[in-house]
Amino acid sequence: GAGVSQSPSNKVTEKGKDVELRCDPISGHTALYWYRQSLGQGLEFLIYFQGNSAPDKSGLPSDRFSAERTGGSVSTLTIQRTQQEDSAVYLCASRPARSGNTIYFGEGSWLTVV
Amino acid sequence: DQQVKQNSPSLSVQEGRISILNCDYTNSMFDYFLWYKKYPAEGPTFLISISSIKDKNEDGRFTVFLNKSAKHLSLHIVPSQPGDSAVYFCAALNYGGSQGNLIFGKGTKLSVKP
Numbered sequence: 001g002a003g004v005s006q007s008p009s010n011k012v013t014e015k016g017k018d019v020e021l022r023c024d025p026i027s028g029h030t031a032l033y034w035y036r037q038s039l040g041q042g043l044e045f046l047i048y049f050q051g052n053s054a055p056d057k058s059g060l061p062s063d064r065f066s067a068e069r070t071g072g073s074v075s076t077l078t079i080q081r082t083q084q085e086d087s088a089v090y091l092c093a094s095r096p097a098r099s100g101n102t103i104y105f106g107e108g109s110w111l112t113v114v
Numbered sequence: 115d116q117q118v119k120q121n122s123p124s125l126s127v128q129e130g131r132i133s134i135l136n137c138d139y140t141n142s143m144f145d146y147f148l149w150y151k152k153y154p155a156e157g158p159t160f161l162i163s164i165s166s167i168k169d170k171n172e173d174g175r176f177t178v179f180l181n182k183s184a185k186h187l188s189l190h191i192v193p194s195q196p197g198d199s200a201v202y203f204c205a206a207l208n209y210g211g212s213q214g215n216l217i218f219g220k221g222t223k224l225s226v227k228p
Contacts, residue, residue: 033215033216035218041220042120042203042218042219042220042221043205043218043221044218045215045216045217045218048215056215059215091157091158093157102148102160102163103160103216104160105150105157105159106157107156107157108156108157
């Protein structure tokens with residue numbers, strides 16, 4: 001597709017279960033970002049990929065969170081042993097290698113932990 | 115410590131008037147600034163940006179002003195329209211440095227009344 005695609009768009013999970021969120025960036029975009037937005041909060045940076053490597057993981061809230069990117073394209077954000085405070089919108093964004101500094105967001109994956 | 119601050123969580127403006135959204139930053143290494151707009155249940159969309167070598171950038175009804183000495187930028191919307199009602203996020207980037215991620219403020223919710 002033309003834009004950043006995220007799946008699932010909505011996920012309700014029980015506390016303690018693991019979840020995987022997927023991001024398909026815009027084709028050809030080398031940089032990929034994960035952010036999250038909790039209710040009433042701003043956009044919180046989680047992790048940034050350049051190609052398949054993650055030069056900046058500083059935003060991951062705990063060791064229950066991990067992310068990988070394969071083939072310089074699709075990325076998966078995994079949350080293990082989910083907690084209620086993990087409930088948020090998880091937003092993925094991508095950026096082209098050279099043309100401009102703008103990042104383009106997907107629609108987000110809405111995670112609710114019950 | 116927040117590096118990008120939007121001190122007004124909300125702003126209400128009459129249709130046809132000017133909307134001014136403010137943003138302050140603390141990191142003098144930031145060299146590129148962006149504004150994103152977010153409607154409920156949608157991902158953020160890019161609105162306008164400005165490089166640190168400029169002090170103004172205009173695109174239609176939207177103008178961004180940058181005051182580097184004050185570490186302050188503002189977004190002006192003239193004239194404001196009801197469809198502009200959304201949450202506006204200010205973001206900053208240190209493109210020349212090792213950080214690739216955008217740092218976002220917490221957002222300002224703009225309501226334009228007909």
